[in-house]
Amino acid sequence: MxxxxxxxxxxxxxxxxxxxxxxxMLIHTKHELKHNDVP
Incomplete structure (x- = not known):
């Protein structure tokens, strides 16, 4: 089993x-992470 x-x-x-x-989704997540890195 x-x-x-x-x-x-x-x-x-x-x-x-x-x-x-x-x-x-992965590309979008990477984009979001990069966006969050920007102060």
Whole structure:
């Protein structure tokens, strides 16, 4: 059971990681972090 859950989690993570929306979210997060660095 543990292995099955781990496998599904890995698959979901890979899917999310490769999805365009995730890339946009990551870019947006980086932009927000840079914006917050500015005094």
């Amino acid at each position: 543990e292995q099955l859950v781990s496998y599904i989690t890995c698959e979901q993570f890979t899917f999310v990681f490769l999805s365009p929306s995730f890339s946009q």
